[in-house]
Amino acid sequence: MAENDLIKIKGIVTRAVQYKENDKILTVLTAEMGLISVYCHGARSNKSKYLTSTRLFCYSEFVLTRKKDFYYIKEADYIEAFFDIVNSVDKLFLGQYFLEVINEICVEGERQDGSLRLVLNSLYALASDLCDVKKIKSTFELRACVEMGVSPNLSSCRGCGRTDSEVYYFDVVNGDFFCRDCLLSQERERSISLENEAVGAYIAVSPSVATAVRFVVNARPERLFSFTLSEEAMKDFYSLSEKYLLNQVGKSFITLDLYNEQIK
Ligand SMILES: [Zn+2]
Structure with missing residues (x-):
């Protein structure tokens, strides 16, 4: 698009940083353009009509113009906000963790339909108590790996190709599994x-x-x-999902540490 053209786009605020006295710089995840940086004049002022629509967790429709590397807000109307999350500390940390993961795995300039849908569905599930919080977390993590292009593959053993096993030895680096026999022969080789x-x-x-x-x-x-x-199985599912995501992203997340500390 040319500079100063108006663009209408929906997205969720995944990061909001205070800038100067009353301004905010937002990171917004959109389906069409991935992550974009949006400058909002006066967004922190109590009188700002964008006070709600530019908050973290808010899914809004924005009218933007572009100048150099930034988009500037002309209009912003919120469509859905997941503010119920803030009523519980563990949900708040978890919601922030979801956004942190999104900021890490998504890029600017690439379509991110799947990632946007994933984070909206997961925040909705959290805010509405759709199901167990641990299930929401693990499901989000695994599906985030799918969006990154590193889907776990549990269709057949890497060693012998069998499609079922009494125990699946999931490899958090490669995302596939060995059956017990193949893992034992592997480990024997390595003593x-x-x-x-x-x-x-x-x-x-x-x-x-x-x-x-x-x-x-x-x-x-x-x-x-x-x-x-x-x-019992949920415990293993939980552990597998978290370890696999962290291995694939190659870093830890402060909000995840806070969440794990909170639920101890
Ligand atoms: Zn095998």
Whole structure:
């Protein structure tokens, strides 16, 4: 688009940084243009008509103009805000973690339909108590990996190709699995004993967890949270999802640390 043309676009505010006395610089995730930086004059003033629509967690329709690397707000109307999240500290940290992950994995200038849908669905689930918070977190993490192009692949053992196994040894680096026989022969070669079910980068999970992972990878967005797991299996699913995402992104997140500290 040419400078000064008006553009109308929907997006969610994933970062809001105070600038000067009353201004804000926003990062906004849009389907069409990925992450964009948006400058908002006077957004922090109580009189600003953009006070709500430029807040973190707010999904708004923006009318923007572009000058150099920034977009400037001409109009902003909020469509949906997930402010109910702030009523609970653990949900607030988790919601912020979702946004932090989005800011890390999305880029400017590329369509991000899937990531936008994912974060909206996940924040909606959190705000409306759609299901267990841990399930929402794990599902978001796995699906974020799908959006990054590193889908976990639990279709067949990397060693022998078998499609089922009593125990799936999930590899958090490569995103696939070894069956027990193949992992044992691997570990024998490397003279490491299988003591704790999990060795190095492998997490041992049951077939039901493997089924849930495959479901989340392939589910239509509106069905994303429509699966069930026993309490025990959910623990493994939770651990697998978090470790896999952190391994793939290659960094930790302050908001995740705060969340984990909060729910201890
Ligand atoms: Zn095998």
